[in-house]
Amino acid sequence: MRVAIYAIRNAGSWRIRMSLDMRVDLMWWAGVARDPTCTIVFIARELPLGWALKMGQVKVQGRGIDSWNIDQWKRYAIESLREELEEEGKFQSNSSFLSEKSMWIWRVQDGCNTAGDLSVHSQRNMERGQKGMELRNSMGAGELKGDSIMRRGHIQENEQRLSEERVQALWDSSMKDAGRGRKAGDLRLHGVMQAVLVDANELAKVLEGRSLLAAEVDGLLAEAAPSMASDWLTATQLAYLQGQLMLGAGVAPAASPCRGAPWQRRRKLPRCRRCGSVALGRTACATCGSAACTYCEACLAMGRSRACTLLLRGAAQPAVRGTAGGSPTEAVGRWGLSAAQSAAAGAALQFLAKPTSRVGIGREELKCNVSVPSTPDRFLLWAVTGAGKTEMIFPLLASILEAGGRVLVATPRRDVVLELAPRLARAFPDERIVTLYGGSEERWRSGTMTLATTHQLMRFYEAFDLVIIDEIDAFPFHNDPMLAYAAQNACKYDGKFVYLSATPPRQLQKEASRGILPHAKVPVRFHGHPLPVPSRLDMKSVAHCLHQRRIPVKLLRNLEQSIKRGAQLFVFVSRIRHIEPFVMLLRRYMPRIRIEGTSSVDPQRSEKVAAFRDTQIRLLITTTILERGVTVARSDVFILDADSGLFDEASLIQMSGRAGRSKDDPAGRVFLTSSHWTSSQKGAISQIKRMNRIAQKGGYLTRDPMNKQASPEH
Structure with missing residues (x-):
């Protein structure tokens, strides 16, 4: 995929943005910009997605940047993408994504002060915790003319006319792109843009807690929202600008601090943002036009993840905390637990009720459109074989569900998923339970409780308040960093992890013995007899x-x-x-x-x-x-x-x-x-x-x- 990319100065600072539909961005910034010096520098109309994301990871800065001309911006873009351009050269590519002729500068306030032609502004919907957008003073059916966008005075007359022509050309070319995954119609019409707003909010809703490549988004929308299945890119761009979605690529460099010039930082190896594996494979790509598009070989079975493949992630909500769950006697009465089971479940409930050890809201890397999972707070439930681990997690699940949260139980094998599903359904008859495994018909359904094989976790992002990993020591989870990465991504950054195992990995045993890892041991089976000694x-x-x-x-x-x-x-x-x-x-x-x-x-x-x-x-x-x-x-x-x-x-x-x-x-x-x-x-x-x-x-x-x-x- 190729996207448009531009730099914008707003509220006193510069930032690189990318766009799936520039019509949305032109209208957005004309409405929300309150900085009289707000300026957009259009860099490229069609840049490979991975290149655009790399530029967007770094804070834009440089001496005299506010007065840079087109030639200086071109040099900045070339320096930012030096590694990519060098790689293209190795493949003797003739691709040319950066051209001085395609760059122009738009002073936003000069454009929108004339007639309020592009007046779109955002407001926060406090009840739903989402951002909404309303349109005012939309343009009717008139064309977007240069005279209504640029006013004389700030730049020389010939540069102004050239910029006006390019703004108009950009709008016209974006109109022609309608039908290729973008909304048809003139977005300046009130009814058309209102329809885009409805689609953006619906898209953010169905993608909440998801991490999906473009082809997977097609599959999800075909089932969950068929009305927008063919033109969701426009709605995606609006949801991105409203902060409801994060745009990324299937493969991107590892996260870097959001400061410093891009050519001053050490090179980062590209990694798959779905499975976390280092991605070193390169091939010519007809989709983005690059001769050296990086792709991931580790998770090919779930669809090809490329540097130019769009990856959408829904914005996460803060995790809920469970209640302490009452006394062990209450747990026994409700779930029929033995004394040993109840004591362990009580310790786990106390863990769920504690605030997370990580404070603050959000992650700095999210501002850079890059996400690296951090290890959530963990608890080990170390129970001997036959101790009844499934019954012990019932109080934990109930604690989070009753607080309005979502829970995930992940297990290594499909047959265990199929065995556990009816038991959980009997224990929680009022909950929506989704079972996910290879070939599952419920792949795109959403529920308060999800029961899945570990590979299915790659399609989630900060979706669950509680993640329970059953048999953490078993194949394929054990010693597979790809699945560990997916599991951590599936848990909210301030959520909780509970590991279940009769034979925890040696590292977890050491952490438990040193007091680093909170844990509870269940040393006896439910019938109260000792374990047979071999x-x-x-x-x-x-x-x-x-x-x-x-x-x-x-x-x-x-x-x-x-x-x-x-x-x-x-x-x-x-x-x-x-x-x-x-x-x-x-x-x-x-x-x-x-x-x-x-x-x-x-x-x-x-x-x-x-x-x-x-x-x-x-x-x-x-x-x-x-x-x-x-x-x-x-x-x-x-x-x-x-x-x-x-x-x-x-x-x-x-x-x-x-x-x-x-x-x-x-x-x-x-x-x-x-x-x-x-x-x-x-x-x-x-x-x-x-x-x-x-x-x-x-x-x-x-x-x-x-x-x-x-x-x-x-």
Whole structure:
């Protein structure tokens, strides 16, 4: 995309602005400018969007700038874009975006004092917290003549006439652009501009909390506001001038302070404003005309993000604060939480009720049309597997919703989204709940509660007062800066983050232990029994067993004992290629039970997991794909090759957590089989034992689960 760009002097300072429809800007500044020396310097009619944004990031300053002539402004523009012009030269480009002939100067007050031809002014709508605009003394059907824009006296007569002609030419060319995403009709007509104002306010409303590329805006408006789907650029420009929207590019340099000449600052690498990744790919672009348009390769699956792709972000409202939530007894009564769950939820509620640690309204980088997410206030809810994390977040969600806020629950996998959606709907029947995942039909819908996979967060910007990240240690969120960037962008700058995990990343554990990260531990499951502590079986690797075509006696004996006690058996292996041959080998030894295998590449995975839950399959050989989110009432766990480098401490704890989750079978058995005793195995067992000690010390353990109020199925 190419945009118009100009410099404006208003209220004693200069600034660079870009425009999607210069007709809107001409009318806007003629009405709102109160500075008698207000001046517009038109720099270029069609400049690549990324170039225009770069110029707009820096405060315009220079010696004698108020009296610069056209040649001096051209030199300033060329210096501002030196890097871009040099890059164009590398590609032997003949592109010419800056021409002295296309530049002119308009003294706004001289233009509008004659007849009030372009009298548009803004006013704040205090009730809605938005900016509105009303039109007065609109021009009727007359043409925009040079005599009504410029008056003699401030510049020489020949320069005045030339400027008048160029203003008229700009208006005429902008009229011809109508129909290419811009509003048709003469904006000087009262009815036409009023329609643009209505569209601008509607556009700001539907884009609130969104971060969308131009193609995504088309999709949103086709569903939410079809009347403006074909000509929203004009309304966008008006909403931008009113402060309702932020205009950006899919790829732009990292944020820089809004001071200093652009050629005096160190070069910043371009980054994708959607996913945060460094964008180094360049290609010729027919859209903007550049021979070296930068694009992002990291998030191509969600549509191409380019330096010339328009990125719209709705202006955010301040975050709401939750209430303290009352006493733990009240939480138990409303949500049926156990003592341990209620204590953790109470600590989290106190966190939500505290003011954010960051003060002030807005960010300096927003003034530069660049946004860099800062880490919001965070809280870690560290709950053992099977503790009932979902039920524990109900009081947190209610606290923000009752205060009029919006909440987000993000989880790594689609199947978890689909599982949680009906549970949240039952708990909050009066809320509008939107579920987002790849292929979701609710992609453009808006709700007070959003349940989404982490990749979907890239389409939000400061939308939520509370963001809850479930299983922060799980793939794909863990160690993916792109998703962390998206999650931080989705939370309001003064909003709150809550992490849920049974196995937090090591860095978060350190921050919690040092008191840097506020947190609460839930060391016991809802049924009040201790976590099963894994036992070790010293045996050869799975590969060795397959090569020998033999199952070690100690492993076979324990498998048979689990079958006799009526348990379902999870058998975890480290390699997908081992699953089928190990299934065939086990079937020889245990022909009376149904044995199956599944993995991430198995098209029948869902059917097999369902059959396993229904006890049709008694022994399921799988990988870490089932280490989370699967609950089977009576189950034992066997982790083969537990010394594999693919099994870290967190994954061993998660796999072990498949056992003992039911109140009817709280003491499931867990075995780690390996030929070596690794630090990951030692750490996993140590953490499980430590949680049991904390639970015992806190008085949360019971030997009679019937004395505890049963929580819903976890």
